[in-house]
Amino acid sequence: MSEKNERLIFDVAYQPQVRTTIDTRRLMSDVIVAMIPVAIVAVYRYGWHVLVLMLTGMASATFFEWAYRRLLHKSITIDDFSAAVSGLLLVMVLPPQTPWWMIVIGTFFAIVVVKQLYGGIGKNFLNPALAGRAFLTASYAGTLTVVIIDGTTMATPLSYLYSENPLPFSVAQNFLGKIPGSIGEISSLAILLGAAYLIVRKVIRWRIPACVIGSVALISLVFGHAGYGRIEWMLHNVLSGGVMFTGIFMATDYATSPVTRWGQAIYGIGIGALTMLIRYFGGFAEGCSYAILIMNLTTWALDKACHRHQFGVSKEDIAAAKAAKKAAKKEAV
Amino acid sequence: MAYKFKGGVHPDYMKSPQTPVTVIAPPKQVVIPMAQHIGAPCKPLVKVGDYVKMYQKIGENPAPVSAPVHASVSGKVVAIEPRPHPLGDLITAVVIENDFQDTPELMEPLTEEQMKDPEAILQRIREAGVVGMGGAMFPTALKIRGGIGKVDTLIINGAECEPYLNGDHLTMLNFPEQLLKGIQLARIAQGVEKAYYGIEKNKQDAIDLLNSLDPAKYGVEIVPENVKYPQGGEKMQVKAITNREVKPGGLPSGVGCNVISTRTAYAIYQACYEGKSVVERIVTYGGSALAAPVNALTRVGTSFAHIAEQCGGFVKTPRKIVLGGPMMGICATSLEAVNIKGTAGVLFFTEEEDKNIEDPVCIRCGKCITVCPMNLEPVYMYLYYTKRDFDMLEKYHVTDCFECGSCT
Numbered sequence: 203m204s205e206k207n208e209r210l211i212f213d214v215a216y217q218p219q220v221r222t223t224i225d226t227r228r229l230m231s232d233v234i235v236a237m238i239p240v241a242i243v244a245v246y247r248y249g250w251h252v253l254v255l256m257l258t259g260m261a262s263a264t265f266f267e268w269a270y271r272r273l274l275h276k277s278i279t280i281d282d283f284s285a286a287v288s289g290l291l292l293v294m295v296l297p298p299q300t301p302w303w304m305i306v307i308g309t310f311f312a313i314v315v316v317k318q319l320y321g322g323i324g325k326n327f328l329n330p331a332l333a334g335r336a337f338l339t340a341s342y343a344g345t346l347t348v349v350i351i352d353g354t355t356m357a358t359p360l361s362y363l364y365s366e367n368p369l370p371f372s373v374a375q376n377f378l379g380k381i382p383g384s385i386g387e388i389s390s391l392a393i394l395l396g397a398a399y400l401i402v403r404k405v406i407r408w409r410i411p412a413c414v415i416g417s418v419a420l421i422s423l424v425f426g427h428a429g430y431g432r433i434e435w436m437l438h439n440v441l442s443g444g445v446m447f448t449g450i451f452m453a454t455d456y457a458t459s460p461v462t463r464w465g466q467a468i469y470g471i472g473i474g475a476l477t478m479l480i481r482y483f484g485g486f487a488e489g490c491s492y493a494i495l496i497m498n499l500t501t502w503a504l505d506k507a508c509h510r511h512q513f514g515v516s517k518e519d520i521a522a523a524k525a526a527k528k529a530a531k532k533e534a535v
Numbered sequence: 536m537a538y539k540f541k542g543g544v545h546p547d548y549m550k551s552p553q554t555p556v557t558v559i560a561p562p563k564q565v566v567i568p569m570a571q572h573i574g575a576p577c578k579p580l581v582k583v584g585d586y587v588k589m590y591q592k593i594g595e596n597p598a599p600v601s602a603p604v605h606a607s608v609s610g611k612v613v614a615i616e617p618r619p620h621p622l623g624d625l626i627t628a629v630v631i632e633n634d635f636q637d638t639p640e641l642m643e644p645l646t647e648e649q650m651k652d653p654e655a656i657l658q659r660i661r662e663a664g665v666v667g668m669g670g671a672m673f674p675t676a677l678k679i680r681g682g683i684g685k686v687d688t689l690i691i692n693g694a695e696c697e698p699y700l701n702g703d704h705l706t707m708l709n710f711p712e713q714l715l716k717g718i719q720l721a722r723i724a725q726g727v728e729k730a731y732y733g734i735e736k737n738k739q740d741a742i743d744l745l746n747s748l749d750p751a752k753y754g755v756e757i758v759p760e761n762v763k764y765p766q767g768g769e770k771m772q773v774k775a776i777t778n779r780e781v782k783p784g785g786l787p788s789g790v791g792c793n794v795i796s797t798r799t800a801y802a803i804y805q806a807c808y809e810g811k812s813v814v815e816r817i818v819t820y821g822g823s824a825l826a827a828p829v830n831a832l833t834r835v836g837t838s839f840a841h842i843a844e845q846c847g848g849f850v851k852t853p854r855k856i857v858l859g860g861p862m863m864g865i866c867a868t869s870l871e872a873v874n875i876k877g878t879a880g881v882l883f884f885t886e887e888e889d890k891n892i893e894d895p896v897c898i899r900c901g902k903c904i905t906v907c908p909m910n911l912e913p914v915y916m917y918l919y920y921t922k923r924d925f926d927m928l929e930k931y932h933v934t935d936c937f938e939c940g941s942c943t
Contacts, residue, residue, distance in 0.1 A: 220862065510912060512909075
């Protein structure tokens, strides 16, 4: 063999020598693509200014991520698009009359305080967009707890559902989005399109959204409400407010949801149950975002509690180990 | 019908079994490392200046966990000295100057009587230096012997789930009858009535061919398996065929199974019917540094430099030499290293294929959990590893991991 080859220096690495090409950027790009139907409905309903708000959210979130990491001499992570996704998600859960500067403040809180102070992507324990929304709603309650379209304050379906006034919308209107509501939450149809895309692309799995939406449906079906048929009541509860959007786009946030199967199930059911608790008894009309923030805090504990069954260890083995432990204890006593 | 195991992935298979099996011309010199198995390395039986014949035994160790090594060409021993071993390090090796005569020294084939005697078969398997040729290189005689009495199911691993590799597939296509006979011998040695041959369904042509030869005659049942990496993992094979799960830290024999590879079964055939020891095998050569992938019969002890030359040289500068498949294969550091009994493939990767992420960021997407065939939680294992918290790692059953790499 020629001398040239003998002088080659080879890389050495632990196996595996090939890896998946799926990276954070692809996953985040998919999330943005999945929000296109929602965005189209929003622009159609509210006008071009909501598109400006969306772009503002994405740009400012990206800027804050860049600035923070730049100032602290950390690696720049904006090219994974995760900040842009957080910014976009924040805009989607705010009402259409939100002024652009509030979005800038919200993304600052979401990106710098909630995400980066805890170490950046994957390390935050609260959903940045929802925490940003909670921060803004607390700070500018007067502006953000109502929906104003063309200068007129509109009541959302949820505020009708839990009041004396009869609901002026049909289930179909609610499903298609012919209702007032937050920018991204109005059309369940558009949200479902996005969800289907995310599931097909294997970005999210069905378990968490199914548990959230399923438990909301079940609880509203069982408890019902005076003046509504049970099925009608159930459908309105599922389609109104943030259940669909946050249940699909926010509750599935990787960093703040459990990774174990049973952990995910309990987490999803917890979100649904807390949402309904807040709706029935709480002071707010909508509780979904708070339900998610509360359940975010349980993620770590749920994962610890829901270990997977170890390969090669059968139920009998576990029972035997338990019995042995008990016997040892008895002996010690 | 095969059972399913949980998890698994579908890597880009990059297979090209259609290439007819070519032959890598034996080199001028072969370097036979004295360690081509798990266990005690062999001591050379020859001296510098000796003339050796092909298939002749040139190294041995009486220790129980060991397997002898044999000359892969005939010629003169020119050196006995430490040489680069493919698994790194320098290992004593016998260097033979090839006389290109391939003068053989074969063992007597076993008689029909002997082929019914487990002891005779096992002795021959050991004598011929048969080791686990799927890559682990555990001495096969010992593996079978250790399972006698405990094992009720013999499994032949024909999954070949690693990308690139085709050696097993081509062995099935080219030597189906020999393969079945080899399995029959392994089965007799093991003392079981039936052997199961698990083959992934992407090798349908091989499955059909083997089935057309009436495998029941040899006490073999062909089990088509789902195409999913790591189907060829020992524990996955046991699960797929018997639905039993190997205990943590245990061997398949703990649940009454023994798994041997396709190539090993063929080596058993050669040892018993033809009296040949293990001196060559089909190796897949691939990677974009080579002009085209080749599956070639290659003598043990052929240097990677010679192989690359025989394959038409490099079209791009190789950055990494991967031994075995890309998922579990390890890296060789030198072109002077040689292929050994356990080498199923040699991949010459260029910069493009040589992806290695420094300090990856985990976003907790949880995909690693869904694909782990051992039901582990790699996301937390990574977390505790970065904190060097080995107690927690143990709690997460880190020792159950067999490094299939699905989670990456």
